[in-house]
Amino acid sequence: MPDQRWDAFAAREPYFAVLTHPRYLRQNFDAAAEAEFFDTGEAYVQELYDFLGPTVQPKSVLEFGCGVGRLAIPFAKRGAQVVAVDASQAMLATARNHADSLNIEFRTDLDDRRFDLVNCFLVLQRLPAREGLPLLRELARRVRDGGVAVFHVPYRANVPRGVAALRALRSRVPGVETAIHAVRPNSFISSHTYDLGAVFAILREENFDEPRLRYTRHGDLDGVIVVATKRSLVGQTLLSDPDRTDKSVCPGDGFIDVRRMIGETSIDDLNRTAEEYFASLTDWEHHLAKPFNKAEDAPAMLINVATILQGLSLVPGQTILEFGAGSGWLSRFFTQLGCKSILLDVSPTALKIARELYARMPVVGDRPAPEFLVYDGRRIELGDASVDRIVCFDAFHHSPNPDDVLREFARVLAPGGIAAFAEPGPHHSKTAQSQYEMRNYGVVENDVDIHALWKTAQSAGFSDLKLAAFNVPPFHLSLDEFDELLAAGPAYARWAEATRAFLQNSRTFFLRKGGEEAIDSRRADALRCAIEARVNFPNVHAKVRNTGRGTWLPSSESFGGVSLGCHLYDASGKLLNLDYHWQWLPRALAPGEEVEFDFTLPALEPATHTIEFDCVANKVAWFAQVSSTPVRVTIAVS
16 A cells, blocks of 8 residues: 555544544544543553563653554653654654654654664554564664664454455555545555564574563454564673573663562561561551551552452351561451451561551450561471461561462461462562662562462472453553443453563462362351251250362351251241241251251240241351251240
8 A cells, every 4th residue: 555545544533543432533533532542642652661661761762653652752752762654644743742842753654763762553554464574673773782662563364254355455466445435434444463483583694582471352363562672792681681681781770680689688687677677667557547547559469368268268156377468458458357366477577567557456346466576587487387368468478488489378378278378570689669669668579470380389399370361551442442441342352461561570379389278167159958847845856968179167166157047937927036046057068978866945025936947157157058858837825
């Protein structure tokens, strides 16, 4: 297609030509759509900088295929001198209006300059490979030694064969595109895919290191974002090598390599650092108010908590060890849920704050008392198989010895128990916030490599790993977009992309220890029974059988103890007393066991009554609530 045709299309639909979503068509474009459009560019650039790490601060950026400046503008706002190139004069005119006074040079062609960062995103799909591959090589040559190339490369189109055939005709047969465009002017944009092997070959030939890949989907196109560093003859690179611990290879004064920090600092020193921080606090209010200490932080924390709770599959009476409990706000939640919380921390002062939290905000009802345990950074002073659950909420990545910690978790966790983690991802140590924390507070901000972690966990005795896939913040949609998402339309792809972006540096996961967890009547989904009852008021002869999959705890247990309960109804079927009588069972029952016994009902007024017999697990559920059938007997009391 001649350039003037593209320019005419771009002049009509400058935003839709960049992101082919109906919301960005002129007829639908408003201030909200414009803000959303440019927000996507800001999100892309921020995600890219986070992915590269804080040591990457490019002073010069080539943004090729800049369109209306969606990415060039956020690059410039981060202090880079940006050269923004696009073939469309109409696009560049719109981009100049948005760029205002930012340091961006707009042009329609490449010159001989070389750049710290060359970015080409959502461009190659507009060109057939015979044109796109030479362009990619030319852009690779514009990256200076030690600089970074970021190329979005589509490799697969998920379209029906008929659509694929039509696209082939449009791109290869003269006149077809012109005819289609005459009927459907907005159908101009075509899509092309590439052989990734050919792309990687060009990068190797142009002296780039092995690329890092991030998989994407835009509309019906699967692609990869290829991030590669050009090797330097003098050994200086813009992008630090994550497999090197020599601090000299990390650009930027004061950059802290977390592995070097761990190697040069003892566990005792790190423990002292943590204690000194908490001991230095003159005001505990910030920590006591968690997770509601900051309105902007609370949603993400609570979404993470909800995800952890769902994956833990808790039941009342379980023992939960919170690793790195700090001020204890999360352990207090577990206590309120009826679990015994053990708060573990290297800082005695942190545990003092946690005690203060329990004192200021006592839990409601009779709950197991918490236990506070100081940790030496090496061994957890608990017996083997002594806890049912372990929780690490933004704490495991502070451990200098994560493999040893995992082995301790496996030791103290009961068979079938679960260890839950809400942690950052594999590039955490390189973020600006992590560098700040390590520099100013001496705390370890380790990377979480889930593959290496799983290898260690398996050797320690864990048998299963599950990761939670979710998004913070939740994806907000209009009603039309929501319907579009349910229909697996473009909104669905955008939601998946947003979720994928969030998960790049977030790891919420669950490790299950090998062996079978003991299932008992504290778990509602394990409760089933069969009841027989003969009544000669006030005497009852009953037979009760455990037909569920969990052992019934003795009736005396405060959580999950099973009794035979009786509801009282009048002759019309109106409920008079839900808890008319609870009769303790003679003993605990394993699945399949039954017991017969006699007991006496409380006195009743003369009348016709109906008594409903149902088993009940104390503070858990009536069995009828979870699928068992109760037994009703009608009696006449004279």
